[in-house]
Amino acid sequence: MTKLNAPDYSLYLVTSRELLPPGVDFYDSLRASLKGGVTLVQIREKHADNGELLEIAEKSLKICDEFNVPMLINDNLAVALALPERVGLHIGQEDFPVAKARALLGPKRLLGISVHTVEQAAAARTSGANYAGVGAVYGTLSKANVTEDKVLGPRRTAHVIEALQGFPSVLIGGINQRTAARALFGAAGPEHAPAGIAVISAIVARQDAQEAARELKSMVNAFLSARSSAQKPIASAFGLGASRSQLKVESLVSRSGEFLRALREGSPPLIQTLTSHVSSTLSANVTLALSASPIMSHQDAEADDLGNVTGAVVLNIGTIGEEARRGMRAVGSAANRGGKPVVLDPVGVGASAFRRQAVNEIMDHTQITLLKGNAAELGAIAGLTEVQSRGVDSGSGTLRDARGLVLSLARRERCLVLLTGKTDYLSDGEVVITCSNGHALLGAITGSGCALGVAVATGLAAACLASQGSEVKGAGSSIVKAQPDDLLAGALFGILSMTIASELAAARPEVRGPGTFIAALLDELSLMTPETFAQRAKVALE
């Protein structure tokens, strides 16, 4: 690769006159975006001939120079060569052989190449280009022919970033104020991460380009600074590596007890739950019994407002319809933007293509903090065939390697994974914790699994509250601002609350079956104490 002074790739603006709002001047918008923090500019005017492109580029260069920001030309080698040597070129896979472009441009000009696959990524590293534009991460209307099959999604994008092996890259395609956090954190691997984002419509189509750029810049900066404070190398979802050998079960149980005490004594965090109409009431009551505050809104229209005040959110696809699907996207990205934990409960995901699609869509748009499911659900997400779902219940078959499943899923999805069953398995991709509390009556009432998701979200919200004001270890791989061990303890809080309360409720003399059990369960949850956790927890580190 040609050595240049590496430019700042963090916020890369790609122009497109067609997308300017009515009445907004191209150069005013460019200047405003530079004021807002754009660090690199590409002139991409598909409907300009060479003469007009040259004129636009010359005027734009003067503006970029005022801000000392490098500029590139999209695709047009002749126009790039007609401009001073400080102007670079971005080309696509089909535009021009990149080695030829480098030879003609000489060693000094910045050269970018579009990359869509792992193979192209490997080739790009030694191609003579300086950086790769990786995408399309999401669907976009700003480029022709980006059909669904060409959209990578953050999970496939992560493979491309890994294959680039530290070669500088920017993410492009559908990146905006809603999707940037998920795209960046989702694409970042243990070792390698994108250097920034490239956007067209998220800036150009906005009336106030300066504000649009400022919003995006602060999101990329938050990602980059979290990343640079992370300890490396990192193997787990939350980046702690070898330091986890110190982890003790007793400390986790006692920490989850501290969260319970803090909830009982402090102001209640708001838990926003998008769940099935079957389990809504029980979930709201469980939230209240744990001294948190439930809000059961599915509305995408209020996702941003609620995102500012929630402590955690639960996305449960139990009876998902189109409205809830839109709501989940909006609520998930608002939570990601605010660094709030997101619990995904992929109820019955193996049962239908519709459910699989909904879960994929959520996981592509939202960085999940904890994925919770039974063997059939997690098996379906992992692509296992040994456990089949039956409707939304666990169904038939036996999971051969529960420990391996939670570990690998946590690593792949970069989140905590909770496998529920007679024994619950919890992993952050590095450690596996088992919990064997619980009573069979939990399985005899509807919505107890969904309520467990809500209890876990309450614990995660408490973990975030507990981390406020302190420096977060290994934060580079997680959107959520909480100590990684606290997130495990927060999840454990939810598991212990529900399972221990079920044991105590079932032992009550007035409980004669599922009906009386529900009332007793809520009572026991509201009476739960940290001491009960310590006395009754059957937790082990695998």
Ligand SMILES: Cc1ncc(COP(=O)(O)OP(=O)(O)O)c(N)n1
């Ligand atoms: C930064 C960045 N990345 C990718 C592209 C796409 O370039 P290309 O594949 O050549 O497609 P067109 O831009 O020509 O439609 C880009 N322009 N910038």
Ligand SMILES: Cc1ncsc1CCOP(=O)(O)O
């Ligand atoms: C040029 C390009 N290359 C891949 S996606 C894309 C368009 C990006 O535009 P937007 O940021 O509006 O989605």
